[in-house]
Amino acid sequence: MSSAPYTLDRIQPLLEEERRPLPSRIRAYSWLILQLRSATPLPFTCWLGVGVLQGLMVPFQLWASSHLVNAVQTRMDGQDANPWWWALAMASALAGGRLLAPMKNWSEAAIYERGLPAVEGRLLARATEVDLALLEYQAFYEVTRRIAEQADQSLKGVLKAFNELIGNSIPLLGAVLIIAHIDWLLVLALFLPLLPLLAEALRQGGFVWEALHQQTRDRRIAHYIASRFSDRQSAKEIRLFGLADELIGRWETHFMATRKEMRGKVTRASLRLQLGGTFSDIFSYGVLIWVITSGFVETNAADITVLMGAFMTIGNLSFNLQQAILDIGKYSGFASDVRMFLALPAVFATDKVTSLSERLLTPIVLEHVNFTYPGTTTKVIDDLSLTIPPGQTLAIVGENGAGKTTLLKLILGLYRPDSGRILLGDRDIQDIPVAERQALMAAVFQTFSRYPESMIENITMPRNRDDVELNRVIQEADLGHMVEDAPEGLKTILSPDLGGIDLSGGQWQRIAIARAGYRNATILALDEPTAALDPLAEVDIFKRFAQISSDRTTILISHRLGMTRLADRIVVLEHGKITEDGSHNELMRNTAHYAELWEMQSRWYR
Amino acid sequence: MVSIASPSNSEWHELIRLLSGIGRRNPWPLLALTLLTIVANTRTGLYVLTLGSITQALIDQNRNQAIAWAAVSLGAGLLEQLYWPFRNHLRSIVEDDAGVYLQKRVLRNTAKVPLEHYEYGPFFTTLTRANDNLGERAAAIISSGFDLLQVLVMFVSILAPVWFIDARIVWIILLGCIPVFSTTWRTARAFHDVKTRNAINELYATKLSDLVLQRDAAAEIRLFGTGPELVRRWLGARNRIAQDSVQAVGKISRAQLTGEIFTAASMASAIALLVHNMINGAAPLGSLIAVAFAIVWGVGMVGGSASVIRGVRENSVFLSDIFTFEREASRFKREPIHQISPSTAAMTINLCDASFRYPETDRDVVHNLNLEIAPGEHIALLGENGAGKSTLVRLIAGLYAPTSGKVYQDNCLATDARTDIAAVFQDFVRWQLPLRDNVEFGCITAITDEEAILVALSKSDLRDLPDQLAEGLDTWLGREFGERDLSGGQWQRLAIARAFFRDARLLILDEPTAALDPLAEQRLFERFRELADGKTAITISHRIGPARSADRILVMDQGQIVEDGTHDTLMAQDGLYAAMFRSQQEWYNHSSMERE
Structure with missing residues (x-):
C-alpha cells in the first residue's frame, strides 16, 4: 500500500507548509531562479549582468566623489590638481546606471514573457499527469489550484525580490570595501548592527506568506461571488431570485474578512523591525562621530565625504535589502510549493501518441x-x-x-x-x-x-486527422447536418467568444460521442x-x-x-x-x- | 469591437469621483495617508541639509556640532523608520476601501444589465472586462497614485536645499528629467494596446489552462492523453503574446534610451557646475558635498518615478474599461421591482404577438407568439433542442424583454414585476456556498427560517442531507470550497428545493x-403534482411520458408553437408530439429496438 503513488503521505509535505524548514525553502528559491534562467538564458544573463553593473555604479560613485573632493581641496590649498577628470568619472557613474536601464527593462520583459510561461507550462503539464484519485482529495486539489492561480504573480515576485537582492547587496559590498580601505573597524561599526535585522526580515517573510495563505480561502470565496455576476448561468438566478444585494454583502464580508487582523499583525511586526533599525543607526552614528573626531583614524575631507555618503546610502540600501529578504522569505514558500509539485509522480505521463497495431479484444x-x-x-x-x-x-x-x-x-x-x-x-x-x-x-x-478549438479538433485531438475514420464517426454520431450548418464546416471554432459558434448541449454530446468513436478503441x-x-x-x-x-x-x-x-x-x-x-x-x-x-x-x- | 477611449477629461473626472467615493465612505485614513505622504517625504530634504552640516562639522573637527546635527539626522531617520509601517498600514486600509467601493459599484451596475445581453457579443466583452479582477486593480490605482505623490514630494524636497545653493543646478536637473517622463507617459499606452491586440490569444490561453486545472476534465485528459497537446497549445498562445509584447518593449526601450542620453547629459552638466562652485568656494565644502549627493539621489529617483508614472498611466487606462462599461450599461438598465405578495390565486400568463431576438442579431428566436395560460394550469412544453422553449419561459419569467409584442403576468408586464415566480433551469446553479444558502436563495428575506428550509428540502426528497453532512445546514457544498461535492442528482434536487422554498404562484x-x-x-413527478396544485406550472422535459399528466401540452418548433392540446388530442393529430411519443414508447416495447 505504501508504494502506491498517491498515498497521502507523499503529498503531506505539500499540504502542510508550516512544517517546511527555512533552508529547504531557500534552496527551492534558488532552484526556481535557475529554472527561470534555463528557460531564457540570454535575457537572464543580460538582466543579471546589467543588475550587477548598475550595482557597481554606487561604490564607483562614492569612490569618484571622494577623489573629487580630494582634488578640489588640493586645488584650494593652492596645489596642482585636476578635479574635472573626477567630475567626469562621477558623471559617468550616474549616467551609466541610467543608460543601462532600458536594456534591463527589455531583458526583464523577455524573462516575464518567455520564462514565466515555461515554468507555468511545466506546472500545467504536471497537473495533467498526477494521479486522478488524488485530485479528488479536496485539500490537494486546493493546493493545485492555488499554485496555478498564483503562479504568474508569484514568479514575478520571485524575480523582483532577486533583483532587489542583487541590486542592493552589490553596492553594499562595494561600500564595505571602500570603507575598509579607510579602516576595517569602521566596517564593523557600520555593518554589524545590520545583520540581526536582515535575519529578522527573513523570518518575517515566512510569516507574511502564512498570513497570505490564511486569507486565501476568503479571497477565493470573494472572487467566486463577484465572478457570479458575469457568469451567464448565475446571472439568471441572480435576477430571478433578486440575489444582487445579498451577494454583494457577502462579497464584502469575505473580502474584508481577516484583513484587519492581518493588517494589525503585519504592522506590529514591521514596527519592531523598524525600531531595531533606529538602534542600529544610533550605534553607527555614535561610532562614526567618535572615530572621526577623536582622531582614532586618520581622515581627511575626502574620507569624510565617503563615510557620510556611504552611511547615508547604507541606510537606504539596508532598508531595501530587508524588504528584498522579506520578499524572498515570502516567496520561498511558493518556490518550495512549485518544487514539490513538480516532484510529484507523473503517473499519467505519456510522450508518445500510439495507435493500436492490431485490434485484439481481451476479457x-x-x-x-x-x-x-x-x-x-x-x-x-x-x-x-x-x-x-x-x-x-x-x-x-x-x-x-x-x-x-x-x-x-x-x-x-x-x-x-x-x-x-x-x-x-x-x-x-x-x-x-x-x-x-x-x-x-x-x-x-x-x-x-x-x-x-475547431470542430474537427474537438473530435480528433490529440491524434492526427484521418479522413476515413473521421467520416466514419460523423456518420455514427449523425454529425452531418451540424457540419453543413456550421459557417466553416469542420473548421468552425466551437467557442463563440473566440469568434466561432456555440453548440447546444445535445450537439456537444454528439461531438463527445464522435470523439470517443474516433479512437476506434477496443x-x-x-x-x-x-x-x-x-x-x-x-x-x-x-x-x-x-x-x-x-x-x-x-x-x-x-x-x-x-x-x-x-x-x-x-x-x-x-x-x-x-x-x-x-x-x-x-x-x-x-x-x-x-x-x-x-x-x-x-x-x-x- | 468596443473601442478603448484614451484617458480624457472625463476619466480624470471619474478618477476624482472614485477618490471622493472612497473619501465619503471613510475619509480619515485617506486624509491621514495624504498628510503622512506629504510631510514624511520631506525628510529627504532634511537628509540633504543635515548631511551637509555634519560633513562640514567633521571637516572642521567640531565634535559638538557634529553630534548636534547627527541627532537631527537621527530624528529624521526615526521618522523614516516609522513612516513605512504606518504608510503600509494606511495604504492597506485605503486600498481595501477603494476595492470595496469600486467592486460594489461595478457589481450593482452589472446586476442591472438585462439578461439578454449575457449572450456573446461586444457588450458582454465589455462587461467581463469591467468585472475583471477589480479588487487588485483598485489597490493598484491607489498604490500608484500615492507612489506618485510620494515621489513628487521627495523630488521637490531634495531639490529645495539645492536651489538655495545654486538654482541653476535645479533647472538643469529638471530639464534633464523631461525626456524620460514624456517617453514614459507616451509609452504607457503601449502595454494596454498589446493587451488589447492579444485579447483573443489571452482568452484562448485562459480557457485552456482553466480546462486543464478543472477536475471535471481530468479523467478525459488522462484517458485520451490530450494533456501534452493542450499544454503545447497553451504555450503557443503565450508565446504569440510574448512575441508581440517583447517587440513592444523593445521599441519602448529604444525610445527610453534616447531620453536617458539627454538625462545623462544634464547630470553631467549639473556636476560640472557643482565642481565649478567647489573650486570657487561659492559655498562651504560640506554643503557642496551634500549637493553632490542630492544630485545622485535625484537621479536615482528619476528612474523610480518613471515606473511610477507608467503605473499611473496603465491603471488609469484600466479605469476606462470600467467607465466604458458603465456608460454603455446606463443605456439599458432595467430595475426589477421585487415584491413578495402572499400567494392567493395562481398566476395568469398572456403573450400578445411576442417575438424575441438577441441583441445585434437578425433572426427571431421566437416569433409572434400568442398564448394564454389560465391560473392553475399545468403545462408541458416540448420540442427539439433549439426550438425556443427556454426562450419562451424566460419571456414568461420576465428575464427577457420581448423585442416586439408584450408578455404579461396577470395584468403586469412580465419585466416589471417578477414577484411570485420560482424556477429551476436546465443549467441551474450549483452555488458553492453553504447548504442553507442553496435553499434560502429561493426567497431572500431578513429572517432565517430553518424550519422552512427543512420543509423545502423534504419536498424535494433531501430531508436527510443536512444530517449526513458534518455541519448540517452550514456545511459548504461543492468542490471549490467545500469538503465534498454533491452528486448531480442531489444538486438537481437542491435546485428544486430552492424553487419550492419560495411559495410561488408560477412554477417553471x-x-x-x-x-x-x-x-x-418518479418520486419527484409524484410530489410535483401535489406541490404545484393550485399554482400555474410550466414544465419542460424530454421525458414525454410525464407530459401525459399535464393539463395541456405545447409543442414548439423553430420558434413557433405548433401544437397545443392534451395527450389524447395530440395523439389523434398524429403530428410532432405523436412522433416523439411513439419513438420513446418503442424502447419499452418488444420491437425492432431489441438486439438479437
Whole structure:
C-alpha cells in the first residue's frame, strides 16, 4: 500500500507548509531562479549582468566623489590638481546606471514573457499527469489550484525580490570595501548592527506568506461571488431570485474578512523591525562621530565625504535589502510549493501518441476489487468481482452514488484499486504502459471537455486527422447536418467568444460521442451518453448504438433503461456491490430492483 | 469591437469621483495617508541639509556640532523608520476601501444589465472586462497614485536645499528629467494596446489552462492523453503574446534610451557646475558635498518615478474599461421591482404577438407568439433542442424583454414585476456556498427560517442531507470550497428545493430530472403534482411520458408553437408530439429496438 503513488503521505509535505524548514525553502528559491534562467538564458544573463553593473555604479560613485573632493581641496590649498577628470568619472557613474536601464527593462520583459510561461507550462503539464484519485482529495486539489492561480504573480515576485537582492547587496559590498580601505573597524561599526535585522526580515517573510495563505480561502470565496455576476448561468438566478444585494454583502464580508487582523499583525511586526533599525543607526552614528573626531583614524575631507555618503546610502540600501529578504522569505514558500509539485509522480505521463497495431479484444476481469477515495473512509467499491468477456456490451445500472462512475474509472485504469486486481486479458492494467492504455480505451464521460478549438479538433485531438475514420464517426454520431450548418464546416471554432459558434448541449454530446468513436478503441465506456439529447435525437443514437458498440467491449451507464435493455448484459450496483447480473429478460424474471425500475419508466408509455 | 477611449477629461473626472467615493465612505485614513505622504517625504530634504552640516562639522573637527546635527539626522531617520509601517498600514486600509467601493459599484451596475445581453457579443466583452479582477486593480490605482505623490514630494524636497545653493543646478536637473517622463507617459499606452491586440490569444490561453486545472476534465485528459497537446497549445498562445509584447518593449526601450542620453547629459552638466562652485568656494565644502549627493539621489529617483508614472498611466487606462462599461450599461438598465405578495390565486400568463431576438442579431428566436395560460394550469412544453422553449419561459419569467409584442403576468408586464415566480433551469446553479444558502436563495428575506428550509428540502426528497453532512445546514457544498461535492442528482434536487422554498404562484421547471435516476425521478413527478396544485406550472422535459399528466401540452418548433392540446388530442393529430411519443414508447416495447 505504501508504494502506491498517491498515498497521502507523499503529498503531506505539500499540504502542510508550516512544517517546511527555512533552508529547504531557500534552496527551492534558488532552484526556481535557475529554472527561470534555463528557460531564457540570454535575457537572464543580460538582466543579471546589467543588475550587477548598475550595482557597481554606487561604490564607483562614492569612490569618484571622494577623489573629487580630494582634488578640489588640493586645488584650494593652492596645489596642482585636476578635479574635472573626477567630475567626469562621477558623471559617468550616474549616467551609466541610467543608460543601462532600458536594456534591463527589455531583458526583464523577455524573462516575464518567455520564462514565466515555461515554468507555468511545466506546472500545467504536471497537473495533467498526477494521479486522478488524488485530485479528488479536496485539500490537494486546493493546493493545485492555488499554485496555478498564483503562479504568474508569484514568479514575478520571485524575480523582483532577486533583483532587489542583487541590486542592493552589490553596492553594499562595494561600500564595505571602500570603507575598509579607510579602516576595517569602521566596517564593523557600520555593518554589524545590520545583520540581526536582515535575519529578522527573513523570518518575517515566512510569516507574511502564512498570513497570505490564511486569507486565501476568503479571497477565493470573494472572487467566486463577484465572478457570479458575469457568469451567464448565475446571472439568471441572480435576477430571478433578486440575489444582487445579498451577494454583494457577502462579497464584502469575505473580502474584508481577516484583513484587519492581518493588517494589525503585519504592522506590529514591521514596527519592531523598524525600531531595531533606529538602534542600529544610533550605534553607527555614535561610532562614526567618535572615530572621526577623536582622531582614532586618520581622515581627511575626502574620507569624510565617503563615510557620510556611504552611511547615508547604507541606510537606504539596508532598508531595501530587508524588504528584498522579506520578499524572498515570502516567496520561498511558493518556490518550495512549485518544487514539490513538480516532484510529484507523473503517473499519467505519456510522450508518445500510439495507435493500436492490431485490434485484439481481451476479457476484462475484476478480482475482489476494493476502492475508497483518498482521505475518506467510505468504501465506494466493496469486494467486487466481475468478468466481462471480449466484445460484450455491459450496462451498469444503479442509483446515484452507488459507485457506477467510480467502477468505470477503475476499469479504465484511471483509479488504482486499494486491493484486488483488474486484468486485461492476463495483464494487470497497472502494468500496461499509459500510452498503450490510451490506445486501447476510450470513453464519453458525463463531464466531457469542450475544447476551444475547431470542430474537427474537438473530435480528433490529440491524434492526427484521418479522413476515413473521421467520416466514419460523423456518420455514427449523425454529425452531418451540424457540419453543413456550421459557417466553416469542420473548421468552425466551437467557442463563440473566440469568434466561432456555440453548440447546444445535445450537439456537444454528439461531438463527445464522435470523439470517443474516433479512437476506434477496443474498450469503450459511455457514461450517460444521451443525457442532453432530446427524444428524437436520443432514439437516433440508440439506433446507431449497435454500430457504435460493435467490434469492441462496451460498458454503458445509463438511467434510460430503454437503452440499457440493448445491452447483452446488465449489472445492478448497490452500495459498491453487484446485486443483480443478467440479461434484460433474466432480470425481469427476477422481479427485483431492476424490474421495479423498468416498470416505473415504462408505465408512462402504456 | 468596443473601442478603448484614451484617458480624457472625463476619466480624470471619474478618477476624482472614485477618490471622493472612497473619501465619503471613510475619509480619515485617506486624509491621514495624504498628510503622512506629504510631510514624511520631506525628510529627504532634511537628509540633504543635515548631511551637509555634519560633513562640514567633521571637516572642521567640531565634535559638538557634529553630534548636534547627527541627532537631527537621527530624528529624521526615526521618522523614516516609522513612516513605512504606518504608510503600509494606511495604504492597506485605503486600498481595501477603494476595492470595496469600486467592486460594489461595478457589481450593482452589472446586476442591472438585462439578461439578454449575457449572450456573446461586444457588450458582454465589455462587461467581463469591467468585472475583471477589480479588487487588485483598485489597490493598484491607489498604490500608484500615492507612489506618485510620494515621489513628487521627495523630488521637490531634495531639490529645495539645492536651489538655495545654486538654482541653476535645479533647472538643469529638471530639464534633464523631461525626456524620460514624456517617453514614459507616451509609452504607457503601449502595454494596454498589446493587451488589447492579444485579447483573443489571452482568452484562448485562459480557457485552456482553466480546462486543464478543472477536475471535471481530468479523467478525459488522462484517458485520451490530450494533456501534452493542450499544454503545447497553451504555450503557443503565450508565446504569440510574448512575441508581440517583447517587440513592444523593445521599441519602448529604444525610445527610453534616447531620453536617458539627454538625462545623462544634464547630470553631467549639473556636476560640472557643482565642481565649478567647489573650486570657487561659492559655498562651504560640506554643503557642496551634500549637493553632490542630492544630485545622485535625484537621479536615482528619476528612474523610480518613471515606473511610477507608467503605473499611473496603465491603471488609469484600466479605469476606462470600467467607465466604458458603465456608460454603455446606463443605456439599458432595467430595475426589477421585487415584491413578495402572499400567494392567493395562481398566476395568469398572456403573450400578445411576442417575438424575441438577441441583441445585434437578425433572426427571431421566437416569433409572434400568442398564448394564454389560465391560473392553475399545468403545462408541458416540448420540442427539439433549439426550438425556443427556454426562450419562451424566460419571456414568461420576465428575464427577457420581448423585442416586439408584450408578455404579461396577470395584468403586469412580465419585466416589471417578477414577484411570485420560482424556477429551476436546465443549467441551474450549483452555488458553492453553504447548504442553507442553496435553499434560502429561493426567497431572500431578513429572517432565517430553518424550519422552512427543512420543509423545502423534504419536498424535494433531501430531508436527510443536512444530517449526513458534518455541519448540517452550514456545511459548504461543492468542490471549490467545500469538503465534498454533491452528486448531480442531489444538486438537481437542491435546485428544486430552492424553487419550492419560495411559495410561488408560477412554477417553471426546465428539465428538472435530467440528472436523476428513475426512482428519484418518479418520486419527484409524484410530489410535483401535489406541490404545484393550485399554482400555474410550466414544465419542460424530454421525458414525454410525464407530459401525459399535464393539463395541456405545447409543442414548439423553430420558434413557433405548433401544437397545443392534451395527450389524447395530440395523439389523434398524429403530428410532432405523436412522433416523439411513439419513438420513446418503442424502447419499452418488444420491437425492432431489441438486439438479437
